[in-house]
Amino acid sequence: MEKSGFLTFETAQKIAEKYSTPCYVYDEAALVAQAKKALAFPNAFGLTVRFAMKASSNRAILRLFDSLGLHIDASSAHEVERAMLAGIPAGRISLSSQQLPENLAELARAGVKYNACSLLQLDEFGRANPGAEVGVRINPGLGSGGTNRTNVGGPASSFGIWKDYIPQIMETAARHGLKIVRIHTHIGSGSDPLVWRKVAEMSLGTAELFPDAVTLNMGGGYKVARVDGEKSTDLAEIGEPVAKLVEKFAARTGRKLHFEIEPGTFLVANCAAVLARVQDICDTGEGGYKFLKLDAGMTDILRPSLYGAQHPICILQKTPDPAEEEYIVSGHCCESGDILTPAAGDPEGLSPRKMRRAHIGDFCAIGGAGAYCASMCAQNYNSYPASPEVMLKADGSLRLIRRRQTLAQILENEIQDD
Numbered sequence: 001m002e003k004s005g006f007l008t009f010e011t012a013q014k015i016a017e018k019y020s021t022p023c024y025v026y027d028e029a030a031l032v033a034q035a036k037k038a039l040a041f042p043n044a045f046g047l048t049v050r051f052a053m054k055a056s057s058n059r060a061i062l063r064l065f066d067s068l069g070l071h072i073d074a075s076s077a078h079e080v081e082r083a084m085l086a087g088i089p090a091g092r093i094s095l096s097s098q099q100l101p102e103n104l105a106e107l108a109r110a111g112v113k114y115n116a117c118s119l120l121q122l123d124e125f126g127r128a129n130p131g132a133e134v135g136v137r138i139n140p141g142l143g144s145g146g147t148n149r150t151n152v153g154g155p156a157s158s159f160g161i162w163k164d165y166i167p168q169i170m171e172t173a174a175r176h177g178l179k180i181v182r183i184h185t186h187i188g189s190g191s192d193p194l195v196w197r198k199v200a201e202m203s204l205g206t207a208e209l210f211p212d213a214v215t216l217n218m219g220g221g222y223k224v225a226r227v228d229g230e231k232s233t234d235l236a237e238i239g240e241p242v243a244k245l246v247e248k249f250a251a252r253t254g255r256k257l258h259f260e261i262e263p264g265t266f267l268v269a270n271c272a273a274v275l276a277r278v279q280d281i282c283d284t285g286e287g288g289y290k291f292l293k294l295d296a297g298m299t300d301i302l303r304p305s306l307y308g309a310q311h312p313i314c315i316l317q318k319t320p321d322p323a324e325e326e327y328i329v330s331g332h333c334c335e336s337g338d339i340l341t342p343a344a345g346d347p348e349g350l351s352p353r354k355m356r357r358a359h360i361g362d363f364c365a366i367g368g369a370g371a372y373c374a375s376m377c378a379q380n381y382n383s384y385p386a387s388p389e390v391m392l393k394a395d396g397s398l399r400l401i402r403r404r405q406t407l408a409q410i411l412e413n414e415i416q417d418d
Contacts, residue, residue, distance in 0.1 A: 005367050006030060007273050009316045015275055015390055015398065021363075022276045022296035024374050026388040026401075027244055030271040031061065031370075032394070035068045038263050044246040045256035046314075046408040051217035052220050056391055059086035065094070073220070073262040074173035075268045077101035080112055087299055091116065091352055094217075094260075096184060098159070100124055108132065115217070117160055119168055126176025135182025135217070136161060136169055140202045142410065143244040159186065163202070167210060167391045186219025186262070193238040200242040204249050207257060216246065217260035224269045226368030227310045227344030233266065270314040272370030274300050275388070278315070278362045279332070289350065291326045292358055297331015297338045298378045300387050301369055305337045305378075308347040313340065315356040316363035326352040329364075334384050340366065380410055 003015065006027040015023055031283035038049045051065045055077065064073065071092040074080045076099060083093050094367035100121050105128035110116055115135035116122035125134055139160035161169060173180055185203045200218060207213045219392055222233040243259075250256045276296035283290040303309035313329055315321075328350055331338035343349030358364070379386050385405035390398055 005273060007365050009318055012275055018390050019390055022274055022300050022387045024272055024369065024387055025275055026272045026370060026391045028391055029394045031064060034267045034271060035065055035070060038267060040068060041235050041261055042243040043259040044243045046258045046261045048178060050260060050262045050268055051349045052262045053083060056268045057082060057375045058401055059174030059405050060391055062086045062088060077103055077107060080107055105129060115182060119161060119165060119172060122169060122172050125180050126172060129178040133179045133181045135184050136180055137184040138163055138206055140185055140199050144372060180210040181212050182215040182217055183207045183213050184217040186221060196238045197241050200245055204245055208253060214258060215260055216257045220262040220264050222263050222266040223264055226269065227312050268370035269368050270370065274369045275368040276366065278358050278364055279358055289352060290325060292327045292329045293366055295332055297333045299333060299381055299384045300377055301366060301373045303372060304340050304342050304378045305347050308342045308345040310344050312367035313355060313367045314352060315358045316365055321356040321357045324354050325357045326350055326354050383410060385410060
């Protein structure tokens with residue numbers, strides 16, 4: 001049976017007949033399995049796993065993870081409201097945002113946990129909520145990431161309060177009577193356990209300066225291998241040494257810190273694929289390239305164009321063609337950067353992929369599409385509608401979790417001068 005990851009030709013055919021292409025397809029069984037792995041993260045005195053909902057914010061996924069015991073990490077007030085509309089209690093939502101939300105006081109009163117990510121945010125929170133409990137996100141001066149754009153720690157990152165400004169944090173907190181109860185750090189999407197341990201040591205040193213701190217949040221960024229040659233983060237390898245550090249901290253200070261992590265990619269990346277069709281095949285002559293043109297592209301998966309990210313791509317055929325060809329896979333947008341097979345880490349480079357010889361009309365499955373794809377794409381570019389999302393249930397049935405957008409929906413907020 002022809003298969004790409006969890007997606008078979010037969011399943012692809014059913015999805016295409018019912019919902020057409022392109023279409024996001026999620027594997028419920030894989031989502032559950034990843035959630036259980038995250039919940040087993042090593043810890044010393046208790047663990048909260050928060051799903052970084054920016055990775056994939058469909059309410060069906062939020063509700064599934066909530067039912068499994070995961071909490072929510074939101075990156076904007078809009079995400080907080082979206083999670084609450086999905087039925088997630090405010091007390092299970094944590095907000096760490098680049099932007100100062102206009103309704104921050106209201107969200108705090110509802111029970112949302114807030115981590116101030118700048119001195120301004122901390123001051124404004126204190127003005128609106130004097131005497132309240134709050135967390136602070138610290139930039140420890142060290143980061144980890146597959147590219148500079150996925151590294152969110154260190155001097156080149158605007159995320160969090162720079163480590164040298166801890167005295168200003170203390171002064172602001174004292175001025176407003178705030179209790180700093182959470183120390184939050186997120187360094188990026190790398191997988192180096194030595195970097196993670198070093199940042200944990202620095203974060204514990206910070207926690208020691210804040211006597212009211214009861215929670216240490218180390219964020220997410222646990223890299224997963226989408227294609228051969230990439231390395232996945234071993235949760236036990238990075239978690240066990242940190243758990244021991246937390247135990248030593250407790251022995252030294254008498255404070256047993258609760259531990260939090262905020263995985264996004266780890267939970268969903270390899271649990272979904274974009275199902276597309278081959279619409280055209282062309283070449284640029286001898287010495288040039290052969291191109292597969294799909295009915296999907298940067299309107300569904302922006303990561304290759306943005307980061308030079310690598311995704312597995314497979315041709316699905318009822319009767320597999322035994323021959324192989326090298327292709328550049330391009331998207332359907334009138335945009336030179338809409339390439340799904342860029343050179344690794346170089347969105348401007350081209351890297352032909354060897355794959356099954358394709359024919360016009362064949363299915364094409366783009367794997368590793370569960371994280372930062374449906375939630376982070378060039379939606380509506382060239383006026384393409386947002387693609388539907390489908391859940392492949394554990395029993396093999398299909399459930400539509402987002403309809404295909406219509407042209408009327410794209411236009412509905414435009415103002416007409418009649």
